[in-house]
Amino acid sequence: MTKEERHAGRLTAAARRAQLIEVGRAVFAKHGYEATTVEEIAERARISKPIVYEHFGGKEGLYAVIVDREVEHIVGRIVDAVIAGSPRERLEQAVLAFLSYAKDRPDGFAMLLRDAPLTKRRGEMPAVMHDLADRVGGVFTEQFRKAGYDAKTAPIYAHALVGMVAFVGQWWTESRKPPSPETVASHVAALAWMGLRHLPRRPTLLARKDRRP
Amino acid sequence: MTKEERHAGRLTAAARRAQLIEVGRAVFAKHGYEATTVEEIAERARISKPIVYEHFGGKEGLYAVIVDREVEHIVGRIVDAVIAGSPRERLEQAVLAFLSYAKDRPDGFAMLLRDAPLTKRRGEMPAVMHDLADRVGGVFTEQFRKAGYDAKTAPIYAHALVGMVAFVGQWWTESRKPPSPETVASHVAALAWMGLRHLPRRPTLLARKDRRP
DNA sequence: ACAGTAACCTTCGCTTGCGTAAGTTACGAC
DNA sequence: GTCGTAACTTACGCAAGCGAAGGTTACTGT
Known part of the structure; x- marks a missing residue:
């Protein structure tokens, strides 16, 4: 003892x-x-x-340390998840890594979804999750250029992807009787993958300016 | 005067x-x-x-009234947006309505993304945006059943959709030099639409259990 | 045994911010 | 004009919570 x-x-x-x-x-x-x-x-x-x-x-110091560690942790998990495999597998594994993180460390996950106290300091919002989306955006931009898509639209898709995963994760961790992380990951990844795969080269609004007279 | x-x-x-x-x-x-x-x-x-x-x-009373009004407002906008048109048009218009709301009333939008003080009262989280996702989930469930997909997975897609729109909206409102709402809406709607359209009947993980030895 | 030091505690000052009590000013009705 | 009422004010009580000053306990090496 x-x-x-x-x-x-x-x-x-x-x-x-x-x-x-x-x-x-x-x-x-x-x-x-x-x-x-x-x-x-x-x-x-x-x-x-x-x-x-x-x-x-003090309070802020402790908070900063905790957030920093969580960010390191989740980024590490995701990076580990995408080291190998086909693009689609890597996407799927990244989503799974994110969801597993949310399940394993619900407290850390909850913290990342809120905005840090830094937010009110520096006026603008770097908000952890958007930083992560920006990283994804970097990867997307390159892929878009290669594939002949408008690279300027890449951030939209990057944020869409991160947003759906984060939000589904939040719902999933807080619902009783949740499906397995693999199930959720496969569905979310399928949605994102198919969406990106079948994207028109230049999406435009389907007119319909005739909102009620 | x-x-x-x-x-x-x-x-x-x-x-x-x-x-x-x-x-x-x-x-x-x-x-x-x-x-x-x-x-x-x-x-x-x-x-x-x-x-x-x-x-x-008091503080809480004022807060409650404000949140309630915002919820009414945004739900009204979305409902107005989906009264007519093809399914795809309706999706697009709903996304556009959401983004327009975010632009027109950034303060209200910001409030809806945070969790209400009610959260700490009843312990659990009803969080406005997830309520909205649940409504979408109701629609999806029916559609899924009709189309022969597993209806139990509908909530996943509903939350994914709401999450991507909300998160993109947040990024979009806070980025300088933002694209037009129509541009963003068309891209997001295209992603979601194509994703849902080409969904495999029963997505499963692509194996790859061989995570590093 | 007996320093020396690292870990920890009790107590306090001070600010902030919620909510209330009691009083004051403008304005319309008759 | 003076009376009543609705809008608003100043002043305060009180609790919570951040952060610091100074003192106390227990483990460590010699």
Whole structure:
């Protein structure tokens, strides 16, 4: 029996940091940044407030660290998923990786869907998920150019793809009796794949300007 | 010159209510529910705090009224958009209606993308956009059954569709140099339409269980 | 045994922001 | 004109929550 477990007492700095990151993730995910109190985090970690300040400098510091780790984590998963295979397989695996992440780490996932406190600092919105969509957009742009499509429209499809996966993921994680991640991934990937595959070269609105007189 | 405009002074109860709803929408959209203060709303409306309480009973009351109106508004727009035309035209018009709403009322749109304060009350999440997706899901389920597809998978596609539109809309409203709403709508609608049109009867994962040894 | 240090706690100041109580000003009716 | 009412104000009570100052406990090496 190690000293840390006797009565869940004193931890090393590193261990405490790790614990606070985990606890913080849960609390931030539950209430959102603003509504989260440092006190609740401290309480759940069975320590007092100042410890949090010693380790992370405050609420925002802890939040930043947690978000950063989550981003690293999910990007890593997706990158691992697309290292090999046919384009379609890679798409499917990326979607599956994303959904698996959402299931495995629902708290982290929930945090990424909200906007960071950075948002209100720098005025504009870099919002994690849109960053991810921009990365996808980079890949799409190249593919579009090669295939003779208008490369300027690539971001639309990139954001559409990320949006559908994120939103389905959110619904899926919060529905009772959810299908398997493989099922959901295959359907979403099929939708995206078929949609992209059969895209007209230059989609235009089907007229219909005759909205009610 | 009416009495209300002389020095922007006393308004009738109805006019004040209307003004507070508008001001509140802007402020809630900017900061989110938690970070919004009643004081800022009162300040921007050039009145003092208690007025807000007299009219709406408090922060939550005002918020609820605003969200309710926005939901009515956007649902109305979409319903108007799908009254006539071929299925594909109706899809396209629905997407266009959604995007136009996002452009016309960016504040209302921003509010709908965040989760209501009701969320923390009843524990679970009904979140406006997912409600909308559920409505779409109702339509899809019927169509799927008719076409011989697995009706149980309809919600996946419904949420995917709503997710892509919402997310693209968010990106689109916040990007400088945005394409026309018609352009974006036609592309998104084409993606969704082609995807659904060429869907395999029963999508399954393309194997590839051989993730790195 | 007995420093020395890392981990941790109790207590406090101070600000912010919700919501209310009591009083004040404009305006229309008669 | 003066009376009543609807619109609005100033002032306040009170709780929550961020962050810091200073003191205390327990483990570690010698």
